[in-house]
Every structure is written in C-alpha cells, then in structure tokens.
Amino acid sequence: MKRVVGTVLFGLGVLFVVLAVGLPLYVAPAVTKLPYDLKKSTSLVEAKNATFLQVKSGTPTIHTSKDLRSTTIVVPQPILTQELQKEFSDKAVVWDVYSSTARIDNGEKISESSTEIALDRVSGVPVNWNGAWVNDGTKTNTKFAGQIYKFPFHTERRDYAFWDGELGATAPPAKFEAVDSVGGVEVYRFKQTIPWFKTVTDETSRAVLLSNFAKTAKTGDIWYRNTRTLWVEPVTGQFLNVREQREQEFRDDAGGKTTLLNADFQYTKETVDKSVVTAKENKTKVQLISLYAPIGLGVLGLILIVVGPLMMRRPSGYNPEHRESGYPV
Template structure:
C-alpha cells in the first residue's frame, strides 16, 4: 500500500511539474492576446466651443461622445485582430441618444467617424498589409490600447487628425480606485494638417492624458483638450472631453478582474503547481525507494 501511494504521488508530482512548466512557458503566449469577441462602448462627456457657420460665431456647448469598438473575428487570426470603431460626438441637449442623424431637426450632431484597422493581439501595434481595409489609411504605432505588460517608457500612439503617430510620454504611476495605472501624456502644439475640415488645411493641437492598466494594456481613463483652427487662426473647435465617472468606475472594475484572472493562470498556478509537484515527487520517491530498501534488508 505504501508503495502504491508512493507511485501515485510520483505520477501526480510529475503532472504538476509539467503543468507548472507549461503555465510558465506556453500559457502566457496563449492568454496574453486580445480576445476576438470584444464588443464595447466607451462613454465620454465634456464641453466644446464650436464655430456655428449659420450664426457666424462660436458657441459654447455641452457635448458627449460614444465610442463603439467591435472585433471582426472573421477577418482576424491568431496574431492579428481587426477592429471596427465608430465614434459619435453630439451636443448634450435634451434627451439626446448616443448618436443622431446629420439631418436631425435639432442639429445636435457634431461629428461621426468610422474606422477599420488592425493591430497585433499582443503588442497592440498597428498592422497593415492584407489586414488593411480598402480605402483606410495606413496606421503606425498603438491605436486603441497598450501592449500586455506595458512598460514605463514612451510609446508611439496613432493620431487620426495628424495622420501620424504622436509620442505618448510616460509621466508616472497613479492609483485609480485601488488600481495601479501608468499615466501617459500626448502633447501636440499647433501642428499643420492637410484637412482640418473637408478639403481645407488648418492647425491642430492636442493635449491628452491616458491612464493604462499595465498588465493587460487596457485604457481605464482618458482626458483630452483638442483645438482645431484654420490657417488664419479662426477657431473651429475647442473641445474638452474625458471618460465619464461611470465609465472610469466600470473600466477600473473590468481591469481589476482581467488582471486577476491573468495573474492567477500565469503566476499563481505555476508557483502552486511547482511547489506541490516537487513535494509530491519527494514524498513519493521516499515512499517507493524506502520501501525497496526495507524489502532488501
């Protein structure tokens, strides 16, 4: 009986040691990939000073934005994920829905854009080639999230108005509702752009802060101040926009959950499996070989 238990412990120990090895070397590469079933909405709100061509002057407005992001699983694969993103910015007046038609009688639509792009499922960097949607511009750098295991360094982050990546500068660590985040800053000052509005060149400025949960690379908060002007200095849009309080709370809760699950499988499981597996092998070997010595004597 002693010998049988010994062999069972040896088998269990070997299994757990192999599990620990796989969880350390193979599992992270499988889990640290953006899932293909992403379908999220992000809510932002703020204020805007917007030029009204009908009045011939700027007006102060309360605004809100809804950004819908979906993964196109059919166009994605093991290494690359294709995204469809639609962002709608409306005047927050009356019982306005998330988005309205351009010809709505109350004229509450500020802008609506749709973008299709691809990124690496681990490093989050833009991917072009066969994944680029017909008619879409080529992108560089990060687009909608940061990589798994984000580092305390600067990253290139795509800016659609600029048509090029801007530098997301790492500026420090900040805790949001108990969650450690890395804070990044993007600053663009009076950059010339080919189209500030359709067919018209202009000047563009952006002052943006992004808070990132580093283990997963997910963005949990964002604040931005954007200015669009004509070349002669005429103001078209002065926009202040940030995640709503409810959105930050939801993003932090989801980031905590995703981080815990990832750490459980990639850190806790390997350590527990290795320790229990090693003890099982040692105890099993003692029972088997001590029994053999006793039989020989």
C-alpha cells in the first residue's frame, strides 16, 4: 500500500513542479494583458478656485475662483477590436475615450472632446493604426505615441515617453521620481514637466481673443505649460492618482497677458478609492499566477518528489526469510 501511495505522491510532485514552471511561462502572460472584456470606466478630476475661459453664445468670458470638474469615460470597443485582430495580431484593443470639463456650480460645459485609439495590451502604448483620431470640434486623424491612459504591466523605475494633448509625441518624458503610497498600495511617482511654449493658434481664435482682451494689439499667441504628476501601481501599470497643473495665457504683441486657464486638477477621493480597490484586485490576480502559485507549487512538488520514493521503500531490516521460517517480523 505504501508503494502505491508513494508512487502517487511522486507523480503529483512531478506534476506540481511542471505547473510551477508553466504558470509564469504560459499562464501569467495571459493575465498581464488588457482584457478584451474590459468594462466601461469613469474617472473624475477636480480643480478648486480655477481661472478659465468660457465661451457662451460666441462671447468669451474669463471666470475666476470657480471649481471645475473633468470627466473621462473609457468605453472599450470589443466589436471593432475583433474586426481588427488580423491587423493587430491579438496584441491590441480599441478604446473610445470621452472627456469633458464643466463648472461644478452650474454644470455648464467648458470643453469636450472624444478619442478613438488602439493600445498595445501589454505596454499600454498606442499601436500604429491609421484609424486613430481625436475630435475636439474637428475630427483629426492622430498618430499617438507614448503612454496615455496607463503604464505597462510591471512598470519600471525609469523615465517613460508620455503623450500630451498640446505637444503630442514631442512632450518631455514622465520622469520617475520616487516610490510612494496611495491608499496603502505601493506606487511609483512620475512627473512630466512641460515648460511654457507657444501653441498653434488658429486665426479665428486669435481674432476673438484680440477683439475681447487685447484691443490695442495686432496679433498674439496662446502659450501653455503643464506639470503632470502620476501615481502608478507598478504591477498593473494602473493610475491610482493623477494631478495636472495646467496654465494657458494669451500673449499679445503689445505686451499684454491674459490668463485663459489656471487650474490644478486632481483625482477626486471617489476616483482614488475606486482605483485603489481595482488595482489591489488586479495586482493579486497577477501575483497569484506569476509568483505565489508557482512558488507554492514548486516547493510542494519538491517535497512530494522526495517523500514519494521514501514511502515506496520497504522498511529497513526487512528479510523475506523471516516470514518463510515462521518467525515474527
């Protein structure tokens, strides 16, 4: 009976060792990818006491000391993703992203835009897809680059290229700053610092700004700067907090400066708390498959491989002649 049990234990030990090797090699890569069945998600950032430009009925007005809320809704597109799998080779997902900024006091919208983008399922960077676009009043095909909506699975302590809506792919990188904590979860903190630069101002916007805020000037341009801080859970690459300190000025040739935006946006507590819960769940799934389960199975397998043969051995001192001669064993 011991031989049978020992054989079974030895076989289980070999199986567990094989599983310990196979889980991180074959199963873990499947859970460290953006899923095809990802649910729609919403994130909110708010800016207190902001200064901003609002256009109503064609008339621009500068408001100060008002609170703003920006809403970003990510809607995965599984049907379009499936249709493009031949082109993506099972490596990308398509998302539609809807963004809007509104006043908190009366709900009036200040700006809105929509985006369609294809992201690499592991790195989170945009894939080379001609169907990507941005619509902020005019739909424009866009070649995205760098991190945008998340960081890679197993984010490293290094600098990453990060997309900016104004500079695009030429924006400075998001630089790794420090290991931090959000909601009890270890995160990596990155900061992208965009110094003042002159944006491309269309003639219609320039004319409106000159006629309302710089009547003695002949021309002018919109300048922009931003400091973006990102708190990233490194196993999943998920944002747990985001802060953007955005500023825009209209600078005219008469020396005048008009603040068009000065707002310090940051994730709401609700969004931070929800992100922490989701990150903890996803991190546990990834680590269970890629780390904890392989270690546990490997140790148990080795123990069984050692114990199994020991149980298959007959007791020491056993002599079949004893039984044949009638002496007790």
